[in-house]
Amino acid sequence: MPHRLLRFAFARRHPEPRMFREPARLRDGYEVVIIGGGGHGLAAAYYLARDHGIRDIAVLEKGYLGGGNTARNTTIIRSNYLTPEGVQFYDASMKLWQELSTELDFNLFFSTRGHLTLAHSDADLRTARWRAEVNKHFGVRSEVVDAAFVKKLVPQIDIACGGHTPIVGALYHAPGAIARHDAVAWGYARGADRQGVEIHQGVEVLGLDVRDGAMAGVRTSRGDIKTKKVLCAVAGSTPRILRMIGLASPLAIHPLQAMVTEPLKPWLDPIIVSSSLHAYVSQSARGELVMGASLDPYELHSTRSTLEFAEGLAVHMLDLFPFLADVKVNRQWAGMADMTPDFAPIMGTTPCDGFFLDAGWGTYGFKATPICGKTMSHTVATGSNHPLITGFSLGRFARLELTGEKGAAAVGH
Amino acid sequence: MKLITCPLNGPRPLLEFVCGGELRDMPDPDLCSDGEWAAYLFKRDSTPGVKREWWCHIPSGYWFIAERDTAADVFLKTYDAADIRGAAP
Numbered sequence: 001m002p003h004r005l006l007r008f009a010f011a012r013r014h015p016e017p018r019m020f021r022e023p024a025r026l027r028d029g030y031e032v033v034i035i036g037g038g039g040h041g042l043a044a045a046y047y048l049a050r051d052h053g054i055r056d057i058a059v060l061e062k063g064y065l066g067g068g069n070t071a072r073n074t075t076i077i078r079s080n081y082l083t084p085e086g087v088q089f090y091d092a093s094m095k096l097w098q099e100l101s102t103e104l105d106f107n108l109f110f111s112t113r114g115h116l117t118l119a120h121s122d123a124d125l126r127t128a129r130w131r132a133e134v135n136k137h138f139g140v141r142s143e144v145v146d147a148a149f150v151k152k153l154v155p156q157i158d159i160a161c162g163g164h165t166p167i168v169g170a171l172y173h174a175p176g177a178i179a180r181h182d183a184v185a186w187g188y189a190r191g192a193d194r195q196g197v198e199i200h201q202g203v204e205v206l207g208l209d210v211r212d213g214a215m216a217g218v219r220t221s222r223g224d225i226k227t228k229k230v231l232c233a234v235a236g237s238t239p240r241i242l243r244m245i246g247l248a249s250p251l252a253i254h255p256l257q258a259m260v261t262e263p264l265k266p267w268l269d270p271i272i273v274s275s276s277l278h279a280y281v282s283q284s285a286r287g288e289l290v291m292g293a294s295l296d297p298y299e300l301h302s303t304r305s306t307l308e309f310a311e312g313l314a315v316h317m318l319d320l321f322p323f324l325a326d327v328k329v330n331r332q333w334a335g336m337a338d339m340t341p342d343f344a345p346i347m348g349t350t351p352c353d354g355f356f357l358d359a360g361w362g363t364y365g366f367k368a369t370p371i372c373g374k375t376m377s378h379t380v381a382t383g384s385n386h387p388l389i390t391g392f393s394l395g396r397f398a399r400l401e402l403t404g405e406k407g408a409a410a411v412g413h
Numbered sequence: 414m415k416l417i418t419c420p421l422n423g424p425r426p427l428l429e430f431v432c433g434g435e436l437r438d439m440p441d442p443d444l445c446s447d448g449e450w451a452a453y454l455f456k457r458d459s460t461p462g463v464k465r466e467w468w469c470h471i472p473s474g475y476w477f478i479a480e481r482d483t484a485a486d487v488f489l490k491t492y493d494a495a496d497i498r499g500a501a502p
Contacts, residue, residue, distance in 0.1 A: 239459035250455035253483075298432035301461035301484045308414060308428065341455060397455040398448060 019186050020193035026200060029226035030058045032380060033218050034233065035205050035241060037061025038070040039181070040358050040365065041233040042188035042199075043373020044380065049195035051374075052381035057197045059189075060220060062204045062237075066185025069235045072303075072335030073366040074258050074292045075181045076271055076282060078115045080135050080142045080173040082127075082408035085391030086344065087138045092388060093371035094140075094175055100370060104187035108179045109285050114270040115176020116150060118320075120165040124276060127407050128171035135173070145172045153270055161319045165276055176271050178282050178290075184369055208244045208355070215354030231356045231380050233372075236301070236336025238359040245352050249359070250397050251338045254295040255302060256363050257309045259332035261324070263287030277316040288330065291317060295337060295363065305332040337362045344403035347376065347392040348385040356380050357394060364409050415486075419470045420477050420493045433467030436478060436497075463489060465497075 008014070032048060034041045037059050048054045061067075077097055079090035101108045119125045128144050135142035146169050147159050153172075160166045189199055200222070208230065209217035218225045232241050236253050264287050273280040281291045293313045296306075310332055318325055339362045340346060346360035358376050361368065375386035385393065391403045415427040435457070440449050461484035468479045468491070478497060480490040 239457075240461075243458075243460050248452070248456045249459070250457050251459050252457055253459050253461075298466075299459065299464075299483050300486055302486055304486065338459075398451045400447075400451055400454075 019190045020199050023198045023200060026058065026203070026220065026222050026225060031056035031227070032229045032231065033225055033227045034059045034231045036233040037065045037199060037201060038068045038233065038235065039066065039184050039188065039369040040372045041231065042185055042192055043369050044231055044233065044358070044376045045192040045197045046188045047373045047377035048381060049192055049197055052377055054381055055196035058225065059197060059199045060203045060205060061201045064201050065189055065199065066182055069335040069365060070181055070185045072258070072333055073181060074290050075178045075366060077177040077179060077367040078173055079140050079175065080115065080131055080171060080408065081405060082131055082134060083403055083405050084134065084138065085403050086405050086408065087134055087140055089371060089388050090367060091138060091140050093368050096370035096374065097177065097179065104191050106183060106187035106190065108183045108187060110177060110179045111285065112175060112177045113282065114153070115173040116153065116270050116272050117171040118150065118167050118272065118274040119169045120161070120167055120274065120276040125169050128169065131171055131408055141174045143172050145170050154268065154272065156267060156323065157320055158322055165319065178271065178284065180285065181366060188373070205241065210245050210352055213353055215352060229354045229380055231358060231376060233358040235359070235361055235365065236338050238338050245355060247350060247352065249346065249394065250341050251360060252299055253301055253336050254339055255300050255334040256295050256337040257305055257332065257334040258290065258292040259310060259313065259329050260288040260290050261327045262330050264289065264327065272320065274320065277319055279313055279316040281317060295339065301336060303334040303336060305334050342402035342404050343406040343409040345392050346394050347389040348379055348394070350394055417488055418491050419475065420491050421475045422470055422473055425470060429471055431469050431471055433469055433476065436465040436467060
């Protein structure tokens with residue numbers, strides 16, 4: 001290895017290896033068109049090529065690759081959900097995550113940290129016990145721990161939270177992890193590209209052609225494409241795509257904000273979440289504290305950030321870690337989250353033949369990236385929903401059969 | 414902080430308000446079909462644009478109507494709910 005490095009150093013040319021090709025133009029037709037070049041869309045392209053031998057695929061991205069919610073989430077990976085549907089789905093995702101760096105031959109900085117959901121009241125503890133029991137039933141490592149356990153794991157935490165919301169225990173989920181989110185998009189993109197998938201950035205979808213209730217084509221800013229299968233994985237832009245084919249959904253778009261501090265020496269190993277304080281935090285590989293809170297309180301199609309959010313989050317962070325008072329916030333940003341009424345996603349087939357939906361990923365989509373790719377590629381290839389996603393169908397709302405995941409999916413409840 | 418003009422209290426900071434969702438017609442639960450009721454509960458138009466919404470000024474407990482651009486985050490108009498009665502329940 002040092003030999004190769006030395007040769008490279010003395011070489012005249014240092015070609016920058018590209019992660020994926022940039023095709024000059026769109027072809028007239030593809031077997032599958034994937035709208036949205038984020039983690040979910042690229043993972044679906046990767047598994048379509050790898051597991052189902054479908055390589056005639058175009059991934060269309062309006063902006064740049066992985067520039068949407070893939071780049072804007074807070075990178076937490078866990079499977080300690082509440083509903084049987086959710087726990088099994090996210091557990092399958094966790095198993096893919098643990099092998100993903102090897103699979104993609106790309107360092108995703110996947111780092112198992114342990115995940116603490118703090119309880120500040122009996123009501124919090126009740127939800128924690130409920131989740132722990134459902135998790136254990138499905139073989140997911142989760143347990144209810146006391147305040148002393150929390151203090152031992154995170155000596156810097158103020159267990160009394162300044163005296164007004166003392167921590168009485170927590171739900172501890174040992175497999176909880178973080179990963180480098182951009183690398184996930186790039187890794188899947190490179191993997192898909194190597195198998196022949198075309199990735200087109202800067203291409204906007206302007207319309208969808210439906211003939212006799214079936215998908216016929218996609219109209220884009222770079223010309224029309226014929227295709228019988230379209231996968232829509234565009235998060236906050238989903239309602240705009242659905243409108244093109246006259247499909248209704250219960251989605252509501254709210255901005256979800258987050259921020260990071262300046263880099264600090266490593267001191268925080270586990271991921272800390274507090275529903276009562278509407279706040280969560282983890283320390284990234286480069287030392288920044290990555291912090292988030294609940295959704296903005298009203299519908300908005302924008303990624304602006306607000307001072308109210310930064311102030312509110314900082315107040316609660318100081319309840320937990322008073323010594324952070326002098327630490328500066330470096331960046332703040334927002335993503336557009338597509339929320340469902342039951343906090344479970346909308347996945348699978350739709351009333352329009354050949355149009356497949358991967359949406360409603362609200363505030364919890366990053367951790368599901370690998371399993372979404374896996375299950376959606378199966379669904380697109382076979383035309384029928386993968387067994388793991390039958391609880392997430394678009395039709396469940398009309399049947400009043402919701403998959404209530406709010407207790408485990410969001411911090412603001 | 415953003416200011417909202419409350420029809421009752423004048424310009425007040427955003428933190429004093431809560432959004433009650435889009436103004437929609439409720440079908441008669443005794444007369445409508447299950448499908449119509451489910452559509453009322455769950456069908457939303459979430460494309461960006463100008464929407465009529467219920468908003469509440471929390472300290473005074475006053476509900477009113479706001480017309481808001483959901484792409485630009487701008488309140489275009491606010492008025493008392495009495496102004497639209499007859500047009501929508």
